[in-house]
Amino acid sequence: MALDQSFVGRTYPPAPVYEVGRAKILEFVEAIGDTNPVHRDPAAARAAGHPDVTAPPTFTTIMNLNLINTIVTDPKLGLDYSRMVHGDQSFEYHSPVVAGDRLVTTASIEAIMHRAGNDFITLRAEIATVDGAPRVTARAQLVVRDAEAAG
Amino acid sequence: MSVHKGFELEPLEVRLTRADLVRYAGASLDFNPIHWNGRFAGEVGLPDVIAHGMLTMAVAGRVVTQAELGALVSYTARFTRPVVVPDDDKGALVELSAKVGAVLDNGDLRVDITARFDGKTVLGRAQAVVRPTEAG
Numbered sequence: 001m002a003l004d005q006s007f008v009g010r011t012y013p014p015a016p017v018y019e020v021g022r023a024k025i026l027e028f029v030e031a032i033g034d035t036n037p038v039h040r041d042p043a044a045a046r047a048a049g050h051p052d053v054t055a056p057p058t059f060t061t062i063m064n065l066n067l068i069n070t071i072v073t074d075p076k077l078g079l080d081y082s083r084m085v086h087g088d089q090s091f092e093y094h095s096p097v098v099a100g101d102r103l104v105t106t107a108s109i110e111a112i113m114h115r116a117g118n119d120f121i122t123l124r125a126e127i128a129t130v131d132g133a134p135r136v137t138a139r140a141q142l143v144v145r146d147a148e149a150a151g
Numbered sequence: 152m153s154v155h156k157g158f159e160l161e162p163l164e165v166r167l168t169r170a171d172l173v174r175y176a177g178a179s180l181d182f183n184p185i186h187w188n189g190r191f192a193g194e195v196g197l198p199d200v201i202a203h204g205m206l207t208m209a210v211a212g213r214v215v216t217q218a219e220l221g222a223l224v225s226y227t228a229r230f231t232r233p234v235v236v237p238d239d240d241k242g243a244l245v246e247l248s249a250k251v252g253a254v255l256d257n258g259d260l261r262v263d264i265t266a267r268f269d270g271k272t273v274l275g276r277a278q279a280v281v282r283p284t285e286a287g
Contacts, residue, residue, distance in 0.1 A: 024178075031178035032209040033165060036216060057216065057226050058209040062180055065205075082195070086204050088275075090227035 002114040003121060003144070007077055011108040012070065017130060018063050020101040025055050032056065045098070055097040060105075061089075064125050064138045067107040071123060072142065079121070079144055087120065087143040094134040102130045110139065117146035154260060154283065158251040160218045165210050167202050167234065168242030175206045189238065199237060204230035207245060211266045211277055214249045221283040224259060229275035234268045243268055249279075258283060 022042070029039045034056050037044035045053045072079045097103070104127070111122040120143055127136040172186050181203055184191040192200050208228045216223070236243045245268050252263035264277040 028178045031171070031175040032206065032213070034209075034213055034216070056209065057212045057223055058205060061205045061209075065179065065181055086230055088227065088229035089205065089208060090225065092225045093223050 003077065003079060003112050003119045005112055007109050008112050009109065011106065012067070015063065015067055015070070015105045015107070018103045018105065020055060020059075020097055020099050020103060022053050022099040024062075025053055025059065025099055028059055028062075029056055032058075042099075050096060050098055052099040055099075057091060057093070059097060060091065060103075060125075060127050060136045060138055063103060063105045063127060064089075064140060067105055067125050068123060068140055068142065071107060071109070072121075079119075079142075083145045085143050085145070087141040089141075090139045092137040094136065097127075097135050101135065103127055103135065104130055119144040154220060154251060154254075156251055156254055160214055160220075160249040160251075160262065162246070162248040163210075163214050163217070165245045165247065166242045167206065167210075167236055167245060168240065169200065169236055169238055171242065172200065172202055172206070172236055175203055175209075179203065179205060181205065197233065197235075199235050201233035202236055202243065202245075204228075207234055207266055207273060208277070210245060211247050211249075211264050211274060212279065214247045214264060215262050215279045215281065218249075220260060220262070221281045224280040224282050226279045228264075228277040230273070231275040232268070232271055232273045234273050245273070252278070255280070 025039055038048050038054050039056055042052055106126045108124050110124045113120040122141045125138040128134045176182050186203050189200050234243050247266050249262050249264040251260050253261040260281045262279045266274040
């Protein structure tokens, strides 16, 4: 079943403020095997011109995923979560995410397509500090496989 | 260092084990059971537990960041095939390589990344745009 096109352009209320911590960044870079000291050592980060350790490129997936889950489980959208896969992901970087940032994520539905029996939904997340400094624009395309074709 | 179209970045080989997936699940807060529960993965039609696409994307990004070509402007990837991670000590071998696919009009570098598992690519159109920090 095709998703309701009227959801395109819909913007969701911002997620609760996410405070970026050094320990969480360390945990994340350990998990992905990134040894760059700018993510681990505040002195190295300052030497590189940052106020504190920086988050690695895909760190904001933490906020992005939370928001994807909020939207795709919206009963009004009627998306079959069990048939959904993450199709693609992009990040545009406006300024580095650093420890101490208090981030606000605002999500919207940018596009809905129905093609070859599958639904494609593109979600955009604008991630900025509470003071309004833009950090990252994240886009996720989710694919919902056709129930009949898959069954 | 002169960076031109076709410039090849240092490749990287990464083994992902079940332990790595559990660790990444905790770090990223992505607790989807297809990434740690073989029984559940089987029930939804997967061959076994699969790695988080975002973990593969993160590891692939290291090829670009470790080259220290400049500041990352954007990073995009399509998840085309799963990385199946067996329940053993060896895990899944992911082979990553990258080269400069284009020098854009403004001097930014488009880096094209290839991620392979089991002889096949697992990311499609994986591209990072990097703004060189130093001229010349």
